Amino acid sequence: MKIQPKPQAQGNHLDPAALVAIKSLELRARVIVEGFWTGLHRSPFHGFSVEFTEYRQYTPGDDPRYLDWRLFARSDRFYIKKFEDETNLRTLIVLDTSASMDFGSGRVTKADYARTMAATLAYFIHQQGDAVGLLSFDEHVRDYLPPKNRGGQLRQLFVALDRRHSGKATAFAPPLKQLATVFRKRGMVIMISDFLSPIDELERGLTQLQAMGHDILLIQVLDPREQTFDFENEALFKDLETEQQLFVTPAQVRETYIRTFQAHQGSLDTLCARAGVDRRLYATNEPMGKVLHTLLQSRSKKGRAAARAK
Numbered sequence: 001m002k003i004q005p006k007p008q009a010q011g012n013h014l015d016p017a018a019l020v021a022i023k024s025l026e027l028r029a030r031v032i033v034e035g036f037w038t039g040l041h042r043s044p045f046h047g048f049s050v051e052f053t054e055y056r057q058y059t060p061g062d063d064p065r066y067l068d069w070r071l072f073a074r075s076d077r078f079y080i081k082k083f084e085d086e087t088n089l090r091t092l093i094v095l096d097t098s099a100s101m102d103f104g105s106g107r108v109t110k111a112d113y114a115r116t117m118a119a120t121l122a123y124f125i126h127q128q129g130d131a132v133g134l135l136s137f138d139e140h141v142r143d144y145l146p147p148k149n150r151g152g153q154l155r156q157l158f159v160a161l162d163r164r165h166s167g168k169a170t171a172f173a174p175p176l177k178q179l180a181t182v183f184r185k186r187g188m189v190i191m192i193s194d195f196l197s198p199i200d201e202l203e204r205g206l207t208q209l210q211a212m213g214h215d216i217l218l219i220q221v222l223d224p225r226e227q228t229f230d231f232e233n234e235a236l237f238k239d240l241e242t243e244q245q246l247f248v249t250p251a252q253v254r255e256t257y258i259r260t261f262q263a264h265q266g267s268l269d270t271l272c273a274r275a276g277v278d279r280r281l282y283a284t285n286e287p288m289g290k291v292l293h294t295l296l297q298s299r300s301k302k303g304r305a306a307a308r309a310k
Contacts, residue, residue, distance in 0.1 A: 016288055017107040019116060025158050028116050029123035036124070036292045089130040089299070090147045092183055093118050095161070096193030098138035098170040099240040104284065105225040113284040114192045114221045115161050117291050121190060124292055126154050134160055137175040138167030144178070147187065169241045170197040176205025186213040190295070195220045196264070199271055206275045217298050218272065218279040219291065227283065229257045 014035055022028045067078055095118050101111040118134070125132040126149060133147035134157050143160040145153070170193070179189065189209060195202070195218065209216060225231060231250040238245045272279045280294050 014287055014289065016113060016116075016284060016286070019288060020108050020112040025115065025119040025161055026123070026154075029119040032116075032120045032289050033124050033127065033292070036289045089125065089128070090132075090185065090187035091121075091125050091130065092133045092135060092147055092179065092187060092189050093121055094175055094179070094189060094191040095134065095136045096138070096170060096191075097136045097142060097165050097167065099168045100170060100194055100196060101221075102240055103223055103226070105223050106285065108284045110194055110221050110223060110284060113282070113288070117219065117221070117282075117288055118192055119158060119161055120288060121291060121295060122154060122157050124295070132157070135175055135179065136160065136163075136165070137171070138165060139169040139171040139174070140167060141174050141178050142167065144182070146182065168243075171201070172197065172199070172205060173201040176201070176209065180205070180208050180212065183214070184212065188215040188217065188299075190217045190219060192219045192221060194222055194226075195268055196222075196226075199264075199268060203271045203275065206271070206277055210275050210277065215298070216275070216277045217295070218277060219294070220268075220279060220281045222281065222283055224283045224285055227261065229254045229261075 014032065019028050019031065022031070095114060097111070101114060102109055104110060104112070122132045122134070129149060131147035131149040132153070133145045134143060135141060135145075136143040142165045143163065145157055145160060183189070206216060229250060231248075234247065234249045236245055237248050268279065271277075278298050280291075282288075282291065
């Protein structure tokens with residue numbers, strides 16, 4: 001039996017290609033989370049990682065009555081105790097498994113990157129004792145695991161992430177409609193997709209979820225060449241969702257492509273601003289551990305807003 005060497009966790013600097021070479025999603029997630037904690041221990045949080053989930057760094061505008069002076073004595077930095085609604089987290093990860101996610105100009109496809117990211121977030125959230133679930137979709141809802149923190153949930157979630165579906169197109173309406181029906185108690189929704197489909201349905205669904213009190217984080221996963229179209233040679237390009245093929249000379253269409261792409265990204269930015277939704281963009285050659293910082297930053301921002309509203 002061939003034993004795969006385990007990559008060494010070095011903060012956020014693990015090579016995505018080395019990670020996806022690990023067959024086990026659980027092992028990938030564990031390596032990334034261990035690297036994250038290693039980097040965190042080198043930060044001002046060193047020495048009280050267990051307390052990290054219960055505290056956040058003080059920022060101007062926070063109520064100074066909630067400062068923890070004993071923690072200040074240990075770290076020489078100001079931290080405040082989180083409010084109850086910041087620590088009781090129910091998270092649903094919504095994952096795009098449509099055919100467009102199978103694209104990759106290098107060794108890592110968007111699907112590989114997104115599945116690993118979803119596994120990492122689930123592993124991290126579960127480690128914190130919080131409830132986590134999964135909804136995967138293409139043109140239909142494929143898998144749904146309601147958020148739980150009991151034993152066996154993580155294993156079922158990894159099995160669902162490993163499952164391949166035969167769907168092609170991307171449709172945002174079905175998963176968002178189901179979410180509004182089954183995920184009624186206030187929680188966090190993390191949606192992972194390339195978001196390269198028409199976004200009208202997306203805006204309607206997100207606005208409804210936001211009105212229900214959910215915190216929403218959109219994570220856009222793109223191949224680097226989808227952003228630059230820096231292909232050099234003439235080639236036959238195939239739409240993975242429609243299977244339409246087109247012979248293209250990159251130099252002739254690059255300017256038009258980039259203009260169209262940037263217009264789409266601008267529309268997505270406008271949508272998120274109107275709906276009050278956070279969005280982060282990741283390329284498939286970026287370290288995956290950064291998503292954990294994104295999660296904590298998003299929760300911290302929502303927590304500060306909740307604290308000021310009290």
